[in-house]
Amino acid sequence: MISRPPSCIVLGAGGFLGTNLCRWLVASGARVRAFGRQFLFPRELEGADVFQGDFSDPLALAAAIEGHEVVFHLVHATTPQSANRDMIGDVQRSVVSSLALLDISRTLGVKRIVFVSSGGVIYGPAKRIPTPESAPTDPISAYGVSKLAIEKYLALYEHLHGLDYRVLRVANPFGPFQIPRKHQGIIAALISRALDDESIQIWGDGTVVRDYIFVTDVIDALAAAASDQSGTRIFNIGTGQGRSLREVIAAIERQLGQTLRIEWKPARPVDVPTSVIAVERAREVLGWVPKTSFEEGLRETIGWWRSRT
Amino acid sequence: MISRPPSCIVLGAGGFLGTNLCRWLVASGARVRAFGRQFLFPRELEGADVFQGDFSDPLALAAAIEGHEVVFHLVHATTPQSANRDMIGDVQRSVVSSLALLDISRTLGVKRIVFVSSGGVIYGPAKRIPTPESAPTDPISAYGVSKLAIEKYLALYEHLHGLDYRVLRVANPFGPFQIPRKHQGIIAALISRALDDESIQIWGDGTVVRDYIFVTDVIDALAAAASDQSGTRIFNIGTGQGRSLREVIAAIERQLGQTLRIEWKPARPVDVPTSVIAVERAREVLGWVPKTSFEEGLRETIGWWRSRT
Numbered sequence: 345m346i347s348r349p350p351s352c353i354v355l356g357a358g359g360f361l362g363t364n365l366c367r368w369l370v371a372s373g374a375r376v377r378a379f380g381r382q383f384l385f386p387r388e389l390e391g392a393d394v395f396q397g398d399f400s401d402p403l404a405l406a407a408a409i410e411g412h413e414v415v416f417h418l419v420h421a422t423t424p425q426s427a428n429r430d431m432i433g434d435v436q437r438s439v440v441s442s443l444a445l446l447d448i449s450r451t452l453g454v455k456r457i458v459f460v461s462s463g464g465v466i467y468g469p470a471k472r473i474p475t476p477e478s479a480p481t482d483p484i485s486a487y488g489v490s491k492l493a494i495e496k497y498l499a500l501y502e503h504l505h506g507l508d509y510r511v512l513r514v515a516n517p518f519g520p521f522q523i524p525r526k527h528q529g530i531i532a533a534l535i536s537r538a539l540d541d542e543s544i545q546i547w548g549d550g551t552v553v554r555d556y557i558f559v560t561d562v563i564d565a566l567a568a569a570a571s572d573q574s575g576t577r578i579f580n581i582g583t584g585q586g587r588s589l590r591e592v593i594a595a596i597e598r599q600l601g602q603t604l605r606i607e608w609k610p611a612r613p614v615d616v617p618t619s620v621i622a623v624e625r626a627r628e629v630l631g632w633v634p635k636t637s638f639e640e641g642l643r644e645t646i647g648w649w650r651s652r653t
Numbered sequence: 654m655i656s657r658p659p660s661c662i663v664l665g666a667g668g669f670l671g672t673n674l675c676r677w678l679v680a681s682g683a684r685v686r687a688f689g690r691q692f693l694f695p696r697e698l699e700g701a702d703v704f705q706g707d708f709s710d711p712l713a714l715a716a717a718i719e720g721h722e723v724v725f726h727l728v729h730a731t732t733p734q735s736a737n738r739d740m741i742g743d744v745q746r747s748v749v750s751s752l753a754l755l756d757i758s759r760t761l762g763v764k765r766i767v768f769v770s771s772g773g774v775i776y777g778p779a780k781r782i783p784t785p786e787s788a789p790t791d792p793i794s795a796y797g798v799s800k801l802a803i804e805k806y807l808a809l810y811e812h813l814h815g816l817d818y819r820v821l822r823v824a825n826p827f828g829p830f831q832i833p834r835k836h837q838g839i840i841a842a843l844i845s846r847a848l849d850d851e852s853i854q855i856w857g858d859g860t861v862v863r864d865y866i867f868v869t870d871v872i873d874a875l876a877a878a879a880s881d882q883s884g885t886r887i888f889n890i891g892t893g894q895g896r897s898l899r900e901v902i903a904a905i906e907r908q909l910g911q912t913l914r915i916e917w918k919p920a921r922p923v924d925v926p927t928s929v930i931a932v933e934r935a936r937e938v939l940g941w942v943p944k945t946s947f948e949e950g951l952r953e954t955i956g957w958w959r960s961r962t
Contacts, residue, residue, distance in 0.1 A: 428813065431806065432752050435744065439802075443741050480787075482805070484812045489805040493748075496791070496798045497740065503793050504737065 350455075351375045352570070353409055355399060355445070356418035357392070358383035360522040360529070361460065361514075361562060365416060366392045368563045379408045384523055400441040406448045413455040414570050417445065420487070424465060425527045425612070427487040438490040439497075446501045456508045458569045459498060461491045463513035463580050463621040464554065474555070474584045474622035477513070484616065499577065510569040512562075515582030515621050519559030519641060520648035527612075530589065531556065531642070534596050534604060535649050543605035550590040550608070553618040555582035558641030561634040568630040579626040583634045586620035599642055659764075660684045661879070662718055664708060664754070665727035666701070667692035669831040669838070670769065670823075670871060674725060675701045677872045688717045693832055709750045715757045722764040723879050726754065729796070733774060734836045734921070736796040747799040748806075755810045765817045767878045768807060770800045772822035772889050772930040773863065783864070783893045783931035786822070793925065808886065819878040821871075824891030824930050828868030828950060829957035836921075839898065840865065840951070843905050843913060844958050852914035859899040859917070862927040864891035867950030870943040877939040888935040892943045895929035908951055 352369060356362045358380030369376040370391035378392040381399065397404030399419045409415060421437035422430075449457055465488035467475045483489050501507040516530075524533035527547070537544040565581040587595075593604055626632045636644075661678060665671045667689030678685040679700035687701040688708075695703065706713030708728045718724060730746035731739075758766055774797035776784045792798050810816040825839075833842035836856070846853040874890045896904075902913055935941045945953075 431756075431809075432749055435749055435752065439748070440741055440744055443744065478789075482808060484809060486806070486809060489802060489809060492805065493798060493802045496801065497795070499791060500740075500793060500795060500798060 350413045351411070352414035352416060353377040353379055353412040354416045354418060355379050356420070357389065357394075359418065360384075361517060361559065362418050363388055363521040364519065364559050364563050365418070365566055368567070372567075377408060377412060379405075385521055388521070399445075400437055402444045402448065405445060406452065409448055409454065410452055415445070415449055415454050415457045416566060416570070417442070417457055417459045422487060422490075423525060423528055424485040424487040427490065428485055431486040434486050434490055439493050442494045443497060446497060446507065450501065450505050450507050454507070456510065456570065457498065458566060459494065459509060459511050460566075461495055461511050461513045462488060463515040463582050464619045465616075466491055466513055467619070467621075469616045470619070473586070473618055474582075474620045475580075476622040477578050477580055477625055495578065502577075509577065510572060511578045512565055512569055512581045513578065513621065514562055514565075515555035515557050515580070515619070517557050517559050517562045519645050522559070522645075531592065531596070531645065532649075534593065535600075535646055538596065538600055538602060538604050539649055543607055545607045545609050546589065547609045548589070548611040548615060550593065551588055551617070552611075552615055553586040553588050553620060555585065555620040556587055556592065556638060556641075557582050557634055558636035558638075558644070561636055564635075565626060565630065565632050568632045572630055574629045576625065576629045579630060580621040580623050581626060581632075582621040582623055583638075584620065584623045586618060587638065595639065595642055596646075599639070599646055659722045660720070661723035661725060662686040662688055662721040663725045663727060664688050664714075665729070666698065666703075668727065669693075670826065670868065671727050672697055672830040673828065673868050673872050674727070674875055677876070681876075686717060686721060688714075694830055697830070708754075709746055711753045711757065714754060715761065718757055718763065719761055724754070724758055724763050724766045725875060725879070726751070726766055726768045731796060731799075732834060732837055733794040733796040736799065737794055740795040743795050743799055748802050751803045752806060755806060755816065759810065759814050759816050763816070765819065765879065766807065767875060768803065768818060768820050769875075770804055770820050770822045771797060772824040772891050773928045774925075775800055775822055776928070776930075778925045779928070782895070782927055783891075783929045784889075785931040786887050786889055786934055804887065811886075818886060819881060820887045821874055821878055821890045822887065822930065823871055823874075824864035824866050824889070824928070826866050826868050826871045828954050831868070831954075840901065840905070840954060841958075843902065844909075844955055847905065847909055847911060847913050848958055852916055854916045854918050855898065856918045857898070857920040857924060859902065860897055860926070861920075861924055862895040862897050862929065864893070864895055864929040865901065865947060865950075866891050866943055867945035867947075867953070870945055873944070874935060874939065874941050877941045881939055883938045885934065885938045888939060889930040889932050890935060890941075891930040891932055892947075893929065893932045895927060896947065904948065904951055905955075908948070908955055
């Protein structure tokens with residue numbers, strides 16, 4: 345089911361998912377180019393062809409893509425917070441740059457684009473939990489609107505020009521190589537602060553429920569999407585199980601054997617209370633299932649953070 | 654139900670719907686500013702405060718909007734054909750300019766935005782005919798993706814900033830003041846060519862089915878949307894009835910008492926075979942129904958074209 349993609353380029357290779365994906369691809373023997381603006385873990389990309397460039401620079405993008413058959417599009421230039429503060433900037437960096445990517449890919453004869461969309465924000469406040477792919481898409485963040493627009497343009501490019509694609513609406517991934525950014529990567533933030541014995545600010549009251557998925561399971565899904573021969577285009581990638589932030593905190597406290605120091609702050613308007621996605625489609629069509637339990641994923645993540653100090 | 658909007662500005666006032674809307678607003682006693690890049694019928698806008706400016710110029714837009722409570726957003730800078738040829742240009746002119754409009758409207762305290770979206774392209778190839786507002790939105794044209802993105806940003810601005818709005822997904826409007834553009838305004842094109850005794854090129858085989866709605870019914874819906882106090886935001890505005898192009902041609906031939914000279918051309922990939930929208934929601938929530946029969950609308954349109962020669 346999961347076969348090795350022929351020759352691939354990872355856009356956004358310097359980040360969390362990108363680093364993990366490149367390492368997996370190299371280990372599986374694939375020829376892989378790692379494209380990114382900055383690389384958080386350059387030494388971890390050994391065996392990949394590292395190409396430094398900006399996603400919003402069409403000339404760099406075209407030079408990097410030429411000769412590659414599968415494009416993994418993992419770039420998100422903004423965060424849910426920053427996108428809402430500058431929606432036009434978000435459209436320019438995310439949507440317009442992705443349209444340039446589509447045009448370049450078509451011109452260069454790319455065989456498939458695998459796009460990482462967001463299972464966490466694309467549905468907005470969903471009526472059905474866990475939320476299936478067919479649910480209405482009413483994001484309450486500009487970040488989600490951009491992801492949705494890119495999905496629609498992918499479908500349009502296939503319709504008009506035959507450019508093949510798959511979309512993975514990934515829930516909340518966590519694991520090694522995730523560095524907490526402002527308002528993102530809560531598990532990484534909790535673990536790293538705890539190990540440094542520092543306090544952490546958290547928005548909301550801890551009742552927010554999310555679908556946390558361990559990164560190796562996401563990488564499996566990306567590989568499966570790259571070789572999928574079905575007629576399906578959009579897949580939720582999560583666990584189908586929700587965890588409140590308080591449960592996450594308790595689980596980390598159990599594994600670390602210490603109490604986390606938390607400063608609670610008022611909730612943010614871009615947060616939906618509950619986001620859990622249904623993953624039956626990926627199981628049925630891709631033969632993909634998440635294999636790592638939450639506790640096991642936590643253990644690996646904690647182990648990775650410990651190995652860094 | 655249909656009350657006079659307090660003080661309003663029509664963006665895209667120089668075009669087909671804009672000219673009709675401004676005339677109706679002036680006749681109803683409203684204070685109305687007509688904003689547009691060019692005005693097809695400047696003399697028809699008597700009584701309106703004509704303000705020439707480009708929708709993509711935020712300074713002009715802000716100067717024009719200041720002091721107005723209701724904004725009618727009727728601008729579409731591109732057509733389904735031109736948008737597909739230059740998708741990035743379409744995003745810039747439609748989506749980015751609309752985001753600037755939202756920001757300006759919020760800053761200036763605009764009370765409501767009424768946005769004309771497209772009932773004809775936003776659903777794509779729909780499974781349910783007539784298509785309700787709740788149907789999936791999978792456009793097969795960049796024009797449709799842009800309209801969808803603007804709808805999503807309107808919802809987002811209300812969620813984040815309380816900016817009130819209504820969206821009308823208008824089917825295929827026709828009537829006086831519609832000037833045929835390339836690939837748009839088929840009824841206007843058929844009538845004007847016939848009266849000039851010229852032939853006309855038509856893409857497809859005439860089996861394409863559309864939901865044609867007479868312009869005064871669209872204007873009634875715009876007025877109703879401006880004063881609506883419901884919690885509903887998106888309304889289909891059409892007749893709920895489909896007509897093939899061949900039926901339209903036959904109806905025009907009957908009224909004109911002459912045979913149209915048609916050159917048939919291959920179909921375009923942006924055309925869905927059938928587009929008919931369900932309008933129960935507008936009837937129930939806005940108390941709006943289309944009042945003009947297709948034949949009556951044709952008669953008025955033909956009369957208008959005859960009066961021009």
